[in-house]
Amino acid sequence: ADTTHLIAVRDLAASYGHIEALRPTSLHVAPGEFVTILGPNGAGKTTLLRAITRLIPSKGQVMFKGRDVTGLKTHDLAELGIIMVMEGRGLFGDMSVRENLQLGAYKLSGSPADMDRRLDKVFTLFPRLKERIDQTASSMSGGEQQMLAVGRALMAEPKLLILDEPSLGLAPRVATEILSTLGALNKEGLGILLVEQKAPLALKLAQRVYILSSGSVRAELPTHEIKSHHDLARYYFS
Ligand code: ATP
Numbered sequence: 203a204d205t206t207h208l209i210a211v212r213d214l215a216a217s218y219g220h221i222e223a224l225r226p227t228s229l230h231v232a233p234g235e236f237v238t239i240l241g242p243n244g245a246g247k248t249t250l251l252r253a254i255t256r257l258i259p260s261k262g263q264v265m266f267k268g269r270d271v272t273g274l275k276t277h278d279l280a281e282l283g284i285i286m287v288m289e290g291r292g293l294f295g296d297m298s299v300r301e302n303l304q305l306g307a308y309k310l311s312g313s314p315a316d317m318d319r320r321l322d323k324v325f326t327l328f329p330r331l332k333e334r335i336d337q338t339a340s341s342m343s344g345g346e347q348q349m350l351a352v353g354r355a356l357m358a359e360p361k362l363l364i365l366d367e368p369s370l371g372l373a374p375r376v377a378t379e380i381l382s383t384l385g386a387l388n389k390e391g392l393g394i395l396l397v398e399q400k401a402p403l404a405l406k407l408a409q410r411v412y413i414l415s416s417g418s419v420r421a422e423l424p425t426h427e428i429k430s431h432h433d434l435a436r437y438y439f440s
Contacts, residue, residue, distance in 0.1 A: 207265065208233045208393040209254070209284070209362055214262035216253040223249040225417045226262065231362060231395050236388040238404040238425075239397045240434065241414035247397040248289060250414065251366050254395075255279055255286045267361070283361030287368060291351035295340030299331055302339050302350055306357030324353040327383050345376030352380065362393040369400045381407060401434065 210230040216223055224246045231237045241247050253260035256276050263272050266282055274282075293302055300321075307320055325332035328349040334342060339350055348368050355363060365384070369377035377400055385407040388394050398404035405411060405425045413421040413434065428434060 206232065208235070208267060209395070210265045211254055212263040212265075214250070214253050214260055214264070216249050216258055216260040218249075223417055224253055224260070227414075227417075227419055229412055229419065229422070231393050234388070234391045234393060235410065236385070236394045236408045237396070238408035238411045239395070239414055240399075240401055240404070240411055241420075245414040246417040247414055248366055249417075251286060251364055251395070251397060255284060255364065257286075280358060283359070284364065285355045285358045285360035285362070286364040287351050287355045287366065289366040289370065291347055293339040293347060293350060293354070296338055298336050298338055299342070299350055300335045302354050303331070303357050306354030320357050320359065324356055327356070327386070328353055345372050345380070348372060348376075348380055352383070356387075360392065362395065363387070364395045366397050367399060368396075369398065378403060 207230040210228075212228045213226040214224065214228070215226045227250060229237075229239075239247050239250065249258070252258045253262075254264065256274070256279065263270065264274075265271065266279070266284060271279060271282065294305065297305075303321060303324060304317065307317060330346055331349055331353055334346065339347060342350065352365070352368060355365075363384075368380055368384075372380070381398070381400065381403050384394055384396065388407065394408075396404060396408065405428060408425050410422065410424050411428070412419050
């Protein structure tokens with residue numbers, strides 16, 4: 203089995219009715235790698251992430267840790283460790299921070315000690331969540347809600363964390379804090395696939411970038427080869 207990739211998708215494609223939002227696309231994330239997907243509005247970035255996690259019907263092959271997981275559904279993929287933080291966060295607004303986090307703990311052994319260990323890890327990364335543990339999700343600021351969404355995903359102890367524009371609508375300082383935390387998690391070995399508009403920071407954190415435009419990958423390059431944003435712009439509009 204091919205285990206050089208954490209995840210590898212081949213000829214992944216998705217349509218909404220007759221609109222082909224994602225043309226056959228191949229990409230991969232290596233173990234421990236941080237990969238960013240950039241591209242203009244409407245490029246198909248969200249569609250690509252939803253196709254990978256099978257939140258929408260999609261064609262094409264998905265390999266995870268050398269195993270063909272093409273036929274699996276979203277929750278099966280989550281059990282294997284493919285966890286996505288969606289755009290809009292998908293929190294339970296009337297539930298507390300603690301409850302939202304607990305709901306993220308997939309495949310939990312059942313022991314309270316295990317739950318506490320996972321909670322502690324999240325609180326170490328986002329101390330703000332600990333301060334607000336009994337507050338309802340909907341009463342938190344946008345930045346805190348995004349921290350909660352990431353924290354909830356981490357409760358599942360993902361092998362691959364997929365995030366759709368976690369900085370969307372956030373103040374620069376909070377966006378930086380959240381993206382930097384992703385960088386720290388990656389340094390611990392977590393594989394990350396990030397769609398992000400905040401290109402400069404996302405590029406600093408990532409080892410490799412794919413540029414998506416009009417439903418296709420226009421370029422794939424290691425971030426150290428990107429000298430200026432002019433380099434990127436020409437792919438956007440090609
Ligand atoms: P953005 O950065 O604006 O979020 P994106 O790169 O994530 O854009 P997608 O949201 O994947 O792009 O959309 C790709 C294309 O598919 C767009 O033309 C969009 O209008 C279309 N599309 C997305 N969702 C649907 C839907 N539910 N029904 C029909 N068309 C859709």
